[in-house]
Amino acid sequence: MTPNQAKKLYIETVGCQMNVLDSELVVGSLRRQGYVLTSEETDADVILFNTCSVRQHAEDKIYSALGRLRRHKRSHPETLIGVLGCMAQKDQELIRRRAPHVDIVCGTGQLARLPELIDEVRRTGKPTMALSLDRTESRHEVEASFESYDPLRDPSMRPSPFQASVRIMIGCDKFCTYCIVPSVRGPEQSRPPAHIAAEVRQLAAEGCKEITLLGQTVNSYKHQAGDGRQYRLGDLLALIHDTQGIERIKFITNFPRDMSDDLLDAVRDLPRVSKYLHVPAQSGCNDVLRRMKRLYTVEFYRDMLARSRDKVPGVAISSDFIVGFPGESEESFQRTCDLVRDAGFKNSYIFKYSPRPGTKGHEMFADDIPEEVKRRRNNDLLAVQNQRSQEDNRRFQGQRVRVLVEGPSKTALKSDSPGPRQLTGRSCTDHIVVFDGNERRTGRMIEVDIEETSALTLFGRVVTEERIGGDVAAASVRESRVSLPVVI
Ligand code: SAH
Ligand code: SF4
Ligand code: F3S
Numbered sequence: 001m002t003p004n005q006a007k008k009l010y011i012e013t014v015g016c017q018m019n020v021l022d023s024e025l026v027v028g029s030l031r032r033q034g035y036v037l038t039s040e041e042t043d044a045d046v047i048l049f050n051t052c053s054v055r056q057h058a059e060d061k062i063y064s065a066l067g068r069l070r071r072h073k074r075s076h077p078e079t080l081i082g083v084l085g086c087m088a089q090k091d092q093e094l095i096r097r098r099a100p101h102v103d104i105v106c107g108t109g110q111l112a113r114l115p116e117l118i119d120e121v122r123r124t125g126k127p128t129m130a131l132s133l134d135r136t137e138s139r140h141e142v143e144a145s146f147e148s149y150d151p152l153r154d155p156s157m158r159p160s161p162f163q164a165s166v167r168i169m170i171g172c173d174k175f176c177t178y179c180i181v182p183s184v185r186g187p188e189q190s191r192p193p194a195h196i197a198a199e200v201r202q203l204a205a206e207g208c209k210e211i212t213l214l215g216q217t218v219n220s221y222k223h224q225a226g227d228g229r230q231y232r233l234g235d236l237l238a239l240i241h242d243t244q245g246i247e248r249i250k251f252i253t254n255f256p257r258d259m260s261d262d263l264l265d266a267v268r269d270l271p272r273v274s275k276y277l278h279v280p281a282q283s284g285c286n287d288v289l290r291r292m293k294r295l296y297t298v299e300f301y302r303d304m305l306a307r308s309r310d311k312v313p314g315v316a317i318s319s320d321f322i323v324g325f326p327g328e329s330e331e332s333f334q335r336t337c338d339l340v341r342d343a344g345f346k347n348s349y350i351f352k353y354s355p356r357p358g359t360k361g362h363e364m365f366a367d368d369i370p371e372e373v374k375r376r377r378n379n380d381l382l383a384v385q386n387q388r389s390q391e392d393n394r395r396f397q398g399q400r401v402r403v404l405v406e407g408p409s410k411t412a413l414k415s416d417s418p419g420p421r422q423l424t425g426r427s428c429t430d431h432i433v434v435f436d437g438n439e440r441r442t443g444r445m446i447e448v449d450i451e452e453t454s455a456l457t458l459f460g461r462v463v464t465e466e467r468i469g470g471d472v473a474a475a476s477v478r479e480s481r482v483s484l485p486v487v488i
Helices: 017-032 056-075 086-090 092-098 111-124 139-145 181-185 193-205 233-241 261-269 286-292 298-311 330-343 360-364 371-396 410-414
Strands: 007-013 035-037 046-051 080-085 104-107 128-130 163-167 210-214 222-224 230-232 248-252 276-278 316-323 348-352 400-408 421-426 432-437 445-453 457-465
Touching: 007 017, 017 035, 017 046, 017 080, 017 111, 017 163, 017 210, 046 056, 046 086, 056 080, 056 086, 056 092, 080 086, 080 111, 086 092, 086 104, 086 181, 092 104, 104 111, 111 128, 163 193, 193 210, 193 233, 210 233, 230 233, 233 248, 233 261, 261 298, 286 330, 286 360, 298 316, 298 330, 316 330, 316 371, 330 371, 348 371, 371 445, 400 432, 400 457, 432 445
Parallel strands: 007 035, 007 046, 046 080, 080 104, 104 128, 163 210, 210 248, 276 316, 316 348, 432 457
Antiparallel strands: 222 230, 400 421, 400 445, 421 432, 445 457
């Protein structure tokens, strides 16, 4: 590489929105060092994998990508390969053994050091690593080793210029028995409200209209401010609600036990807060919930749903489920199906149990449900959910919904035919809405009359468009129909 040539960076990200945000921040910091992004890994000077350990499958994907690069590294020894994030934090030795051609292993909480680590490897020619402390040290030291460097963001790196995620807390203290997150993301720590509000103001000033607040258990947010006042999530929503330019605020993911009345009141009363709650139930069987150490019963969860619907009329609720958890009998599984049938979730993300070494569940329970049973339960539960979503979505037929336009639909992106494009956006209940329109509407709030519905999508036509910066585009009156793939 000549000194005048920009250095090229390739980055691949798996995992949750926390990881997507981390990658955004890593790319931002490396761009400041002169890197440009490339979509070809073999063309890059630095290849990074931001990893996830929540299920075995996520780890396998990374090892096979690293395997593919072995030969490339041999013929291009100057290319640096880095493994970042949750799997790096958990398995530094294993990564070294299975992929000795990896130059950098950088755990969660240490990502701000990445530019320095790259320089170090270039200088010394030796591999290096940076990891946060594991949870066996003192709480204070462990907390200090999990740093977040969120304010350092580069606006051009956001997935869209008008949408951004803002982390309000890091880590998790719940220790559900199946889950690796508390050991790879460290202790639960809430960021000060003033920092969050400043970040939201900065994002709004850069043209951002939709903010998604992130936390593993976002509704457990708790911060004692300097004036002695305790801020919970509801207070934080109120604090950022009137930020000039912000049109919509969402938050994920909620823990069922922490769905307080205050928070539900805030969701009801603050008009820019989406009427949408993602509150994973994980199972509909008390016996399984107890072994998962979820700290609630199905009855509690059902009450929480009723309370949420009572307080926030029309609220949409979605969930996560794990099927094939150790000891899940056919009867236990049927209880989960009953919950999905009764609950009216907007959608559910369904996962097959994946034993995670390092969790209590792995120590305590044998992974005794055969793979084909897990697969069948996964499909069966998905079918129950889809049937329910299809029925529930019919209530939108003939309704007018406010949509923040996100851009061309996936089908439209593939086609290059002229004329109105199929656009997609989300309603204030987070439903996907598809309609014909001009791409100039991207980033605007519009109204759409819903004409048809499916389990996952509402289809309609644009009726009005509000003036939120820029011109008002002409209304399109064509009917649209497209189905989007399910993300699980
Ligand atoms: N903090 C969030 C979710 C974190 S992980 C919460 O508490 O809800 C996202 C989802 O992955 C979980 O909700 C759970 O359904 C699933 N998951 C976590 N560990 C898993 C495992 N070992 N096997 C299968 N699914 C798992
Ligand atoms: Fe994992 Fe449970 Fe924490 Fe969610 S609440 S991140 S499932 S330990
Ligand atoms: Fe995966 Fe880490 Fe998120 S384990 S789900 S990327 S917190």
